Each structure stands twice: as C-alpha cells, then as structure tokens.
Amino acid sequence: MKTNLLPFLLLLLLLLLHDPISVYAAAGPPASMAASSPGIQVENEEHHMDLHRKMVIALAVVSTALVVVIFGFLCFWIYSRKHLSKPNRKSVPNPDAEKGVALAPFLSKFSSVKMVGKKGYLPMIDYKQIEKATNNFQESNILGQGGFGCVYQARLDDNLDVAVKKLHCETQIAGREFENEVNLLSEIRHPNIISILGCSENEDKRFIVYELMKNGSLEAQLHGPSRGAALTWHMRMKIALDTARGLEYLHEHRKPAVIHRDLKSSNILLDENFNAKLSDFGLAIVDGSQSKSNIKLSGTLGYVAPEYLLDGKLTDKSDVYAFGVVLLELLLGRKPVEKLSPCHCQSIVTWAMPQLTDRSKLPNIVDPVIKDAMDLKHLYQVAAVAVLCVQPEPSYRPLITDVLHSLVPLVPVDLGGTLRLSNVAHHSVMS
Template sequence: MLLFWVFFTLFSVVTSEYNVPISQVYANTQPPKGMADDEVIEENHGNSKKIIIISLIAASAVLTVVLLLLCCLWVIRMKRLKKSTKDMQLQLDVSKRRSLVPVLSKLNSLRMGGKKGNVPVLEYNLLVEATNSFEESSKIGEGGLGRVYKACLGENVLAAVKIVNVGADKEFQNEIGWLSKIQHQNIVSLIGSSVHEDTKFLVYEMLQNGSLESHLHGATRGSTLNWSLRMKIALDIARGLEYLHERCDPAVIHRNIKSSNILLDSTFSAKLSGFSLAVTAAMQNKNDLKITESLGYLAPEYLLDGKLTDKSDVYAFGVVLLELLTGRKPVEKLSPTHQLSVVTWAMPQFTDRTKLPDILDPVIRDKMDPKHLYQVAAVAVLCVQPEPSYRPLITDVLHSLIPLVPVDLGGSLRIA
C-alpha cells in the first residue's frame, strides 16, 4: 500500500503539467489551418517522443524510490534480526548457567577480589571457611590437576574446590581460559578461582553424584547405573563433545576424555570436566603437547606420532562406551609386567554377536533390547578403530544414540 501511494503521487506530479481537458486535447489533435500533413505528422511524432521520455523518467524515479525503500526496510530488518539473535544468545547463555545463579547471587561481594576474565576471583579465606580448612573429611577426590574438596559457600550452596598441584600454572590458566568461554549444559561450569601465595584454586559447580569412574569402578561396581542411565550418560558426553567439535570456532579438542572427567549431577546428567589440556584443532605440533593423559584412552596415532584431531576425542569416547558396556577399566593389570586394555580385550568379542551378551557388565546383562545392544556395540567398535579416518564424527555418534535413549532422559525412544 505504501509503495502504491508513492507511485501514484509521483506519477501525478510528473504528469500534472500535461493534464488538460479532453476537449482541448482533441482540439490540439486537429491540424491548424494551412499546415501540411507531413508537418502535422512530424509534430505529433515529436510529442510522442516527449511523452515516452517523460514516462521513462517517471518510471525511473518511481523505481529508484522503491529500491531506496526496500534498502531501508532491509537495513531495519537486519538490525532487528541482529538484536533478536543477540537477545536469544543471551537468554541461552543465561539458561545454560541457571544452575550457577544461586551460587553467584549468594556469594558475598565483599569476599570477592574482582574478576579474571569472566570468572570471579574469590578470597582465600572464604575457601578456607567453606572447606573447614581443607580437612580430610571434606576431600571428595583427586585428579591429575590436584585434590578436590567439598565446599559450602554462603547459604548452603555447595561447590567443589580444587587445589591445583604446584607447577601446573599452564594447566591452571588453560582451565580458566576455556571454562570462562565455554557454556553448555553438558560441560561443567567454573564458579571462580583464587590464588594464595604459591597455591592456586579452582572452584566449580558441585555435581552430587561424583564421577562416572567412581560409579563404574568404585565400591558400587556400577549397580547405580542401569542400561537407560548408561545410555543417557553416553548421549550427554556425545552432546558435550559435539558442541566442542562442531559449535566452537575454532574447534576445541578436549584431549582428556576419561571416566574420571565425566561428572554426574543429581539426575545423572553427565558433564565434561578437566579442560586443563584442551587445545584448538590448529594446535597440533607434537613438540607443544605433553602426553600426560591416562594411556588407556589415548588414540594410537596420538600416542605414537603425536597427531591430534577431533577423532582422538572420538577414540577416547569409544573407550568410555566400552566401560559403560562391560564395566571393565580402560586398562586391567594382569600382572606386575602385563596389562590388557579394554579395547584389545573387547574388539574380537564385540564382532561376534553370540558372545556379546556374555561379556557385558552383569548389572545390565539381559536388561535391554538386543537390537539396541548391537547398535551401541557397533558404535563403540567404530569409535576405537586404529585408523582415524574409519572413526565416525561425533555428530554421527550423537545421532546414532538419540533413538536409543528414552524421551524422559533426553533421547527420542518412546517406551510402550
């Protein structure tokens, strides 16, 4: 309607000079007395050319105005779209960090010493109080980067405080660097950090059910994890890795996927932790990397040649999947001088369907649809292939697992 009104107005203005009564127009078409016919034709031809030129000018003017209006509308639309995208991303970031809102809102601002990037710097005395001076009863674990203690911050808000090992300054900075930028529901969140003299601390959200390693290989020997929960955990890990490999720019290689770095919350939703060794896909120089990870999870090409790609994470994911299926550790010590990896042990048996049910963890044996078992076993076998090019992308793994997980656990499987 707006464009029609503009066109009509411009046309009226341009042609107003030529709006004369029809009778006069008719009179003007009659040749004056004494004028020859060829003169009349020439004059009429000249008038026709003028009319055509004026029409072209009018049409060009209208077209120019229309194009200008369309450009303005496009610019306005792009600005609104950009603002809408920013608002959506902000809402997404807020929703992803909703579990941290109670923590951050209840922390006393006077006990904070500013920020390091996007990560709050917490006062050392606050951590001492929150962990009862790091007493042994508060200790909940120990990893490659240091000991972890349960802490109570503010009004009964629980957190996990890690005392970083001496000499791990680079890993400390790397952990802060990545977790201050990465926000995903399947990646652990960093609440803050602290430095006291030569000791450094990292403070994470508390995940009540601890690590996957403690459930599979601890006192309960996997009894807390039924088939559906194990598939949910595998799906959550795949989602976290898919975010790192496909959604981050540049892509991030976790480089330290293992069951002890997979943490479980109160609903057994899994989150990736342990980003102290993470690198971008471009950082593949063997001289820049230290092979410090657990050997059972290392891809052959990385272990032998230092070649690091996203397929290295896929291999480690495959080892975790074998742990979930068999209940075995990544490396079993058979004697003081002989060890057997779960990959070497499982691969010959996983290729034979008749043997597959017999080598499963007894907790889940005969408690799933056999078709689902064969599908998961096939995914695991593909992930731990010695040749990286034969391994699937984590996106393909993700889409393979979604139909095997019940809807109420985050998949698409509907159970009758």
C-alpha cells in the same frame, strides 16, 4: 543544525555594522543648503554628532550581545560533540557484556573482589572464604584426587554446596593447566559441560570452584564399591548421549573448536539426576591456537588414541577414540586397563574387540548388572558404535555428531532421547 547558525549570525553582524554608516550618510543635508546657511550647518553637525554617538553606543551593545550569543552557541556545540555523543557509543550491543548480565544472578552468590578470565566475568573468591568453606581442607571433604591436587566438597556462606579443586602450582605445567581451564570454562555455558563458578589463589596454590555434582564421577559409579548398581541400561545410554553432546559442542559448535584431550570416565561427572557433564579442561587444546604436532604427549593410559600415542598426531578423532573406550566401560563394566600380572597389562579394547563383533559372544561379556536388561538389537548397535570409535585408523572413526545421532534413538524420551519404552516392550514380546 547548530553549526549552520554560525554563518547566519556572522552575516547579521556585518549587516548591523554596515547599516549605521548608510543611515548617517542619508541623514546628511544637501550640499547647497550647508553652503548657504552657516547656522543651520552648525546645528546639523551637532545633531549628527549626537546621533553618531547614540548609534555607536547601540552598535557596541548589539555587537556585545551578538558576541555573547555566538560564544554561547560555540561552547554548546563543542560540549555536545565531546559529551552528548558518548551514550550513543555505549548503546552499541556488547555480546560479552550481555553474557555477564546473564550470569549475574548465578555469580552474585559469591563475594567477588575482582574479575578474571578472558571474558572478564569470573569472580575471584577470597581465599579465606575457600578455607572456611572446606573446613580448612579437611580430609573427610575430599571428593577425588588428580595429578596436581585434590577436589573438596565445600559449602559457602549462603549454604551453596560447591566443589573446590586445589592445585599445587609449583611447576609451570600446573600453572598453565590452571590458566587454560579457567580461560576455557569461563567462556563456556553448556548443559553437558561443568560450570565454573569462580577461582582463588594463595601463594603457589590455585583453586577452582565448580558446581557440585552429587553423584560423583562415572568412574566411581562403575568401578567403585557399588560396581555400577545405580546405572541401568537406559541410564548408561543417557550418560553416553550426554557425553557425546558435550563433545559435539566442543568439536562442532564452539569456534574455534576445542579438543578435550583427556576424556575418561573420571572426568565425566554426574549430577543428582545422573545428567553427565565433561570436566577437567586443563589439557584441552583450542584448535588452531598452536601446532598440534608439537604438543607434549598427555593423557591417561587406556584412553589415548594410538596415532597420538605413537606419532603425536592430535585431532578431534582422538577424543572420539577416548569416547569409544568410555562406551566400552559402560557396556562391559570393566576398567580401561587391567593388570593381569605385575609386568603385564591388557586394555579393554584389545580384550573386547574380537568378542564385540561376534553376536554369539557379545551378550556374555556385558556387565552382569545390565545383562538381559536391554533389547539385543540395541546392544548390537551400541557395540558397533564402540567398535567404530576405537578403530586404529583415525579416518575410519565417525565424527562425534554421527555417534550422537546413533545414540539418540536408544535413549528414552524422558531421559533426553527419542525412544518410546512401550514400543521396546512390545518389540521384546514379539521377538
């Protein structure tokens, strides 16, 4: 609308410049009078000269005023084009910004000095704060140990308990794993995947801060001093279901999909209510980010799928194989690889496979902690799922979504499944 005023004002100025000439011409006396009356002619000429001066002055004032008005409108138009349109661009919804706002109450617990990660909303925590929170990395605070460093329990200034992974990044491999985990977890929010809260660095050391999982790892629960005593049958099925849900999110719902590549019981962490969450994404691969056939073989013996171990072929079915091994650990209470002699080891898959498919032998190899604690039909069903997951041929293994759907009916409603315990008790009595 403002730009349409410019032609109108220019036209008005031309009309005003033209009108005084017309008035002046009309004000002149008839030619016959001027010729017959010299006195009158002089008087009229003086009158016309005076009128001309007044008109010139008026015209100058009006023209100046119009120029000022036009210039003012022009400046306002230029200003509005440059500045007033900016809020409209800023008002366009930004999904990443919305994520940042959603995380703000959670991340505000930390002293953020800069933001890192692909999405730019992960706090970089001051190293001195990390050092203080771990009591200068006191040995008694160690929760676990991995290939590149230790995980410590820590308490931040606001009494928030967290876990801190300390990585020694002297090699490029360790540095890449750190960056890979930070970038992936900074983008993921899922109830069955560990939450990353921040990171830090000091010289060649890198630190990742996670939520604290108070019941430690599934490996520690199953194979530690308690030997699985805290894990009932239904609790084990819940852990399996939670793990499957985390994997399903990575394989089916995240775009692009992620292959964890190092799923194992030590990377399944348990919170105070035994909710299971996947952790340690240093080796994870974003599907399509690189040629999976050229990826360096990595993983943990006993969990690595045979096609990946022998031929380097990596797919989401490799994670399904590792899940099957974890399911066997939950079912049998045995480690994935057991040493029979100094020179000979045996995998849980090799040992259990002949007995898993024999209903008469299966109850005898179940973990003694949960033996006779479940409906036999449920036991057979879980064993069948595990057998399918660890098939040597990847195409014979189910998708993790199918595994999840098989486990949901075996988990009680209050633990996240659809099983009603009263029906199970009634069925057991009838059988």
